[in-house]
Amino acid sequence: MGTAGTELRLFTVYRSPGSHFFSSDIHTNFDGNTLTILAGDFNAKHTxxxxxxISPAGRQYLQDAEDHGYEFVGPSTPSHVPTDPRLGANVLDSVYCHQLPFPIHVEVLYDMDTQHLPIMITLGSSTHMTPTRPQTHPTDWSAYQRAL
Structure with a gap:
């Protein structure tokens, strides 16, 4: 697609759990001087x-990014919020990019009723494009029950 007078390639990614990381797959997509973004679930975790x-794949993605001048960017808030309270919220989707001459910002969209929330990628702006999530307060169920 074209953006600001230049070509941009955008790929969606899903690397299934347990599959091997092959840096050659990344390097093939980043071949040449075209601005490139890979976005999705890499099944890679890193602090x-x-x-x-830190997962083995996360360690490999980060090392490959450092070795080859790529950028790996994730949202600052969880994109997976499970309904089971025993499971913790986590970041599932992230962005791997190459040759971007402008800022990139990744944020989670909380307006959907799903456990796996979508991300929005904003290029060329350092501002957040979505409204802030309203603060929620824990429900005092005992007080509610007494009021009923």
Whole structure:
């Protein structure tokens, strides 16, 4: 697609859990001088982009990005909020980019009723494009029950 007078390639990614990371796949997509964005679920976790743990794939993606001058960007808030309270919220989707001469901002869209929330990628602006999420307060169920 074209943006600001230049070509931009955008790929969606899903790397299934347990599959191997092949840096050659990334390098093939980033071949040449075309601005390129890979976005989706890489099934890679690393504390460098806000997660609690580091997975082998996360370690490999981060090392490959550092070795080849790519950027790996994730949202600052979780994109997966499970309904099971025993499971923690997590970032599932992230962005791997190459040759971007302008800022990139990744944020989660909270307006959907789903556990796996979409992300929005904003290029060339450092401002947030979505309204802030309203603050929620925990429900005092005992007080509610007494009021009934």
């Amino acid at each position: 460098a982009w806000g997660l609690r743990v």
